[in-house]
Amino acid sequence: MTARRHHFVSQCYLNNFAGPHKKVPQIRVYDRVSKTAFRTGIDNVVAERDFNRxxxxxQxxxxxxxxxxxxxxELDGPLGRIIATRSLSNDGDRA
Known part of the structure; x- marks a missing residue:
């Protein structure tokens, strides 16, 4: 199956800004056009159909x-540890 919805900001990165809300991690979003703010799941933002196609x-x-x-x-684990420890001292995580 071909993925069609492509995030241009990684969900594993966005997840670190998300707060728990029911069963889906959500972030607060500000819409500059309508000047409104709302909460939504990280799967609903910074994505575009076929962005990386x-x-x-x-090929x-x-x-x-x-x-x-x-x-x-591969990034998810090291990124989480760097954020949790607030340190880049682990050579593997830094690499």
Whole structure:
């Protein structure tokens, strides 16, 4: 299945700004156009349909999105530890 909704700010990064709300982590959003603020799940913001999609011979259209998903999966643990300890002293996390 091809992912169509692509986040241009990683959900694992956004999750660190989210507060618990029912069962879904949510963040507070400000809409500059309507000048209103609201809470929403991190899956509903900074995303655009096919944002990371590209057409190149020999490549799947979602190859970059899939690559980013792998990177974000690796980033989640170290990012969480850096935030929790407020330190970059762990060589593995810093790398």
């Amino acid at each position: 590209f057409e190149a011979e020999g 799947q259209p979602d190859a970059f999105e899939n690559s980013m998903a792998g990177f974000e999966g």
